[in-house]
Amino acid sequence: MIKLKRWLPSPPLSLALFVVWLLLNQSLDAATLLLAAILAIAVPILTQSLRPATVRMRRPGLALRLAGVVALDLVHSALTVARLLLTRRGSGMSPRFVRVSLQLRDPNALAVLAMILCLTPGTAWGEISLDRSTLLIHAFDVEDEATFVATIKARYERPLMEIFES
Structure with missing residues (x-):
């Protein structure tokens, strides 16, 4: 063996x-x-x-549910970006860089978060601080920064912490 x-x-x-x-x-x-x-x-x-570390997935059921959430978010985001591009002019959009403080530390979980954010239309992983405590994300259109950060943390960071770190 x-x-x-x-x-x-x-x-x-x-x-x-x-x-x-x-x-x-x-x-x-x-x-x-x-x-x-x-x-x-x-x-x-x-x-x-x-490869950063051996993957130890603690909650595979939650991982499947997260995959479903991500799939829905990808479709929703693609439609939203398309609608914004077709209906608004440049001055009507609010692109910006947003800093998100992270509790997530597992390298595999961070890699999954990077994939989610890079695949989602309208968002891009900018950089992560050396101590992995802060993430910089570029977003295509952000009206409320606090809501955007809360969404990232609730929809992606918390489930990833439960899957990889619990």
């Missing part, structure tokens, strides 16, 4: 790489399968030190 862990440090990543390589090449010939297997073994081994 120890040797298997050495050769496949992240089986889900290996499987994903194998499948993606086959899909990208749209072929099942021997050379493609061999290269997919080599990549599936080599890439996780070579990138093992780049």
Whole structure:
């Protein structure tokens, strides 16, 4: 078992790489399968030190619920940004950088928060302070900064803390 862990440090990543390589090449010939297997073994081994920490998900049910919330937020945000672009002029929008103080410290949870904010139309992860206590987010249109911060903390930070840190 120890040797298997050495050769496949992240089986889900290996499987994903194998499948993606086959899909990208749209072929099942021997050379493609061999290269997919080599990549599936080599890439996780070579990138093992780049991964911040082993993921310990404490509440998978909450993770699924968070995924649903994020999916709904992505659709809602895309429609909102499209409506704003089509109906308002530049002077009618309030783009700004917003600082959010964070309680979240787990590197995996912070990575998930970064993905959520970067995928959501109208928001972008700007930077995080060196001590990981403050996040700078650029938002396309913010009318009430306090409400925006409260929304980020309630919809994303709290669930991520329960999933990764509890």
